[in-house]
Amino acid sequence: MPINRRDFSKTSAAAGLTLVGTAGVLSTASAYAYAEENADTPAASGDQDARSSSRPLDSKTGYGPLIDDPKGLLALPAGFSYEVVNHAGVTKLDSGEFTPNSHDGTATFPGTRGSTLLVVNHELGGDRSEVDFPVPLTPGLAYDPAAPGGCTVVEISKHGDHVSEWVALTGTQENCAGGRTPWGTWLTCEEDTTRAGEDGMTKDHGYVFEVDPYDRRANQHPKPVKALGRYDHEAVVVDTKRGHLYLTEDADEPNGLLYRWTPPKGFRHGRGKLRGLSDTAGVLEAFKCFDSRGAFVDDLSRATKAGTVYGVDWVNVPDRDARTVPVREQFTDTQVTRARKLEGMWWADGGAYIVSSYAREESPEQHDGQVWFYDPARRKLTLKLILGINQDPSKDGAFDGPDNITVSPYGGVILAEDGDGVQHLFGATDSGRTYPIARNELMGGTEEEPEYSEFAGVVFSPDGKTLYASIQDPGILLAITGPWRHQR
DSSP states (O other), X not given: OOOOOOOTXXXXXXXXXXXXXXXXXXXXXXXXXXXXXXXXXXXXXXSGGGTOOOBOOOTTSSSXXXXXXXXXXXXXXXXXXXXXXXXXXXXXXXXXSBOOSOEEEEEEEEOGGGOEEEEEEEOOOSOXXXXXXXXXXXXXXXXXXXXXXXXXXXXXXXXXXXXXXXXXXXXXXXXXXXXXXXXXXXXXXXXXXXXXXXXXXXXXXXXXXXXXXXXXXXXXXXXXXXXXXXXXXXXXXXXXXXXXXXXXXXXXXXXXXEEEEEOOTTOOOOXXXXXXXXXXXXXXXXXXXXXXXXXXXXXXXXXXXXXXXXXXXXXEOSOTTOSSSOXXXXXXXXXXXXXXXXXEEEEETTEEEEEEXXXXXXXXXXXXXXXXXXXXXXXXXXXXXXXXXXXXXXXXXXXXXXXXXXXXXXXXXXXXXXXXXXXXXXXXXXTSBEEEEEEEOOEEEOSSSEEEOOEXXXXXXXTSSOEEEEETTTTEEEEEESXXXXXX
């Protein structure tokens, strides 16, 4: 998918957003101070528009209203259609077992003869015997046979008329998000830190694993990349220029952290190279932010307006394997910057787009979603989008709780909603407008108290013609096509 696209931060005066300009290259000293005017003033409370940087639609934004699906699965704009690629407990793997459930983070890769390969995480944890459709314990591919999670690979032929599906990793816990590497593999992340001997587990969890969608033999005898730390992992991206890896943590009590891993001197990235590292290779650090006055920022929720800019410093993690104390608890609240629900990430435009899904009482300020952009060349973190509290999630219209993210070849970003009430796939344009792409109509719960599962794994095909996403529960992978066009 092309990533040489107009920077998400660029906007005209007509866009109506208060975006902060840049006043020069940042200092490399730890006590940053910026010439930018930071937008730190709290916005008014009330409905979503009071704190949202998103702007109302016009006739040129988005694809129009969503149309109810007579099949009761997916509402889409006029001219769009979908196909079900797989369905947990309904479709089957090549080996004959059912497709596992709880689809999550996903990446696409170009296959042979025009086919598309997708690596799909399955966010399954706990007692394997209580999971309806765990990832099968394929010989040679199980890390911990007591754990139900893992990854599958789905291959879709050029014309979409044939789908193959197989296990690439099994025996892991809560495979949530992850990240695609520039060398053509997938890094899958465990959002669970259960230790061996706890809850029936036979091995420690809370790690990152590398999965190769092309070479099944490379996935034999899975080994965690312990150099990247043991904590409640969410997503990971690779700095294509410097070789750093950035990783998000979805946790609270205390809130989670953003991490940076610096490879050891002389290390060269490549297929399978990460699993060959020692457990303490490289340097793992957590981020620490400063505002325009050089004052320490304790939590990202402090930023309440799009355009807020923070400087970033990095603090060494004392014990990355968290042998006695969880990594995020190894710091005092004055040593690092925290954020609730650090979720999806996507590398594009020379940096990382980072999602904070929501913040509530566990954070200094409340919101229903933030999208940040980290520029590693300038060590600058900029708030691109903020969603105010959705006062009535049961009604269609407002968006809340963004999770997985992808940068669109048609401009802006696309987000998978994991909030309360109605669930959407929605876009955010370069100029800050949000618009719906799809709505989950597969209702659970009751008529009086309906429930709708989150969307996950939003990603475009390599040619940009198909948008893939999953309804996590029960686990349905969808392929969406239609008259895509550039969004401004």
